[in-house]
Amino acid sequence: MKALDIAICGCGTAGLAAALLLHRQGHRVRIFERFETPRPLGSGLILQPTGLGVLSELGLGDAAIALGARIDRLFGRVMPSNRVVLDVRYSALGRDWHGVALQRPALFALLHQAVTSAGIDIVPRVEIATVERAGEQSVPRGLDGTRLGSFDLVVDALGARSPLAAARIKRKVLPYGALWANIPWPQAGSFSANALEQRYFRASRMAGLLPIGSRGGGEPRMAAFFWSLRRDQFPAWRARSIADWKRDVERLWPETAAATASIIDHDQLVFAQYDHFTLRTPYTDGLVHIGDAGRSTSPQLGQGANMALLDALALARALQREDPLLERLAHYRRLRFWHVRLFQAASAMFTPFYQSDSRLLPFVRDWLAAPLSRLPIGDMVLARLVAGMTVAPLGSARFEAYRGRA
Ligand SMILES: Cc1cc2nc3c(=O)[nH]c(=O)nc-3n(C[C@H](O)[C@H](O)[C@H](O)COP(=O)(O)OP(=O)(O)OC[C@H]3O[C@@H](n4cnc5c(N)ncnc54)[C@H](O)[C@@H]3O)c2cc1C
Numbered sequence: 001m002k003a004l005d006i007a008i009c010g011c012g013t014a015g016l017a018a019a020l021l022l023h024r025q026g027h028r029v030r031i032f033e034r035f036e037t038p039r040p041l042g043s044g045l046i047l048q049p050t051g052l053g054v055l056s057e058l059g060l061g062d063a064a065i066a067l068g069a070r071i072d073r074l075f076g077r078v079m080p081s082n083r084v085v086l087d088v089r090y091s092a093l094g095r096d097w098h099g100v101a102l103q104r105p106a107l108f109a110l111l112h113q114a115v116t117s118a119g120i121d122i123v124p125r126v127e128i129a130t131v132e133r134a135g136e137q138s139v140p141r142g143l144d145g146t147r148l149g150s151f152d153l154v155v156d157a158l159g160a161r162s163p164l165a166a167a168r169i170k171r172k173v174l175p176y177g178a179l180w181a182n183i184p185w186p187q188a189g190s191f192s193a194n195a196l197e198q199r200y201f202r203a204s205r206m207a208g209l210l211p212i213g214s215r216g217g218g219e220p221r222m223a224a225f226f227w228s229l230r231r232d233q234f235p236a237w238r239a240r241s242i243a244d245w246k247r248d249v250e251r252l253w254p255e256t257a258a259a260t261a262s263i264i265d266h267d268q269l270v271f272a273q274y275d276h277f278t279l280r281t282p283y284t285d286g287l288v289h290i291g292d293a294g295r296s297t298s299p300q301l302g303q304g305a306n307m308a309l310l311d312a313l314a315l316a317r318a319l320q321r322e323d324p325l326l327e328r329l330a331h332y333r334r335l336r337f338w339h340v341r342l343f344q345a346a347s348a349m350f351t352p353f354y355q356s357d358s359r360l361l362p363f364v365r366d367w368l369a370a371p372l373s374r375l376p377i378g379d380m381v382l383a384r385l386v387a388g389m390t391v392a393p394l395g396s397a398r399f400e401a402y403r404g405r406a
Helices: 013-024 049-057 061-067 104-117 231-239 242-252 304-319 325-354 360-373 376-387
Strands: 005-009 028-032 044-047 069-071 073-078 083-089 099-103 121-123 128-134 137-142 153-156 176-184 195-201 205-213 222-230 270-272 275-278 287-289
Touching: 005 013, 005 137, 013 028, 013 104, 013 304, 044 049, 044 104, 044 205, 044 222, 044 304, 049 061, 049 099, 049 304, 061 099, 061 104, 069 205, 083 360, 083 376, 099 104, 099 205, 099 222, 137 153, 176 231, 205 242, 222 231, 275 325, 304 325, 325 360, 360 376
Parallel strands: 005 028, 005 153, 028 121, 073 195, 153 287
Antiparallel strands: 044 099, 069 099, 073 083, 128 137, 176 222, 176 270, 195 205, 205 222
């Protein structure tokens, strides 16, 4: 296999994982990133057995598991009735299956450290604007028009707002986003240290608490707290006092009062907006889109970072072939096609059951979907969906999802 010159645009989960995998295959890799010091944005996330499988292949699985919180169950009650309407257990797949929730900075640091130890070049303070073709080469340019070199392949890992994919995307900004904050893990109270727990009122209110482990080095264990909010209500939320908003939170979920005591200022909460789109063909001549740059959705099914890791691995597997480059990129698309299609469709379908103004959808969720999910087959179907294992994550390519030791 001929070694390629590869520019990776974006130093997030997808970009860092792709850089490591492609460097290990012998390609010459350079990463471009807009930030002076690359850093992760956001709160915490769940690594599914799929994402953990990719990290294990990178030799980082055990470190991620040691830092994070083991997640065995996703659990939700509707208020004020207190009925359980979501109860997904990974153990429906076998007793050794589980997820791991991590602080974003912890995942970022693991990947970033591995990239720097491998000696991969990261070029900071570069805002990528375009990529153009010059003969057989691809040339990325910065915002000021500077040419950033000439490469056999440019990998777009710039996230959901990638300017390299923008012209080809029909972007839908979802009506609901969420406020996110990292808070100390509540020692007191009845919260499970191994579950994502949620409370709902219809589909218009939702709060969640996710244990996300520690950043290592003696740092304390933390939790991610989130509160669903309609985009157009964000200015009104900012105008209210935090104490006033907390009264809403406590009305929905009184037990979180002590846990959220550390939130005293609006700026401790980050408002995340969610886009939904899927690129039909995530590549052109000399350019391939991976991670959120190739598709994006709400985090309701908790798959985004896992999909980014799977994309990176699929690209590495496809580039190992001896075919012309464009055919190898077509193979990358084939490897991920059904997995991406299924999860994008499932996310589009499920999100309004949890985040919308509908009165009908939460009714169906509570009185039809919840009882069905408790049937023996129903719990397995849901667990496979959450684990990212409904269809083969890498199509025909070899892939082993992570299964722990029970
Ligand atoms: C609040 C929230 C909760 C989530 N929860 C989960 C979860 O539980 N499980 C899960 O799997 N996923 C979750 N996700 C989704 C997950 O975070 C994303 O899918 C994942 O981070 C995508 O990784 P990426 O590398 O493609 O993009 P990103 O992480 O967005 O990385 C893009 C990188 O490109 C850089 N960049 C952007 N534009 C430019 C430019 N023009 N020039 C140079 N550099 C640029 C950015 O600075 C960044 O470093 C969640 C997302 C959100 C917002």
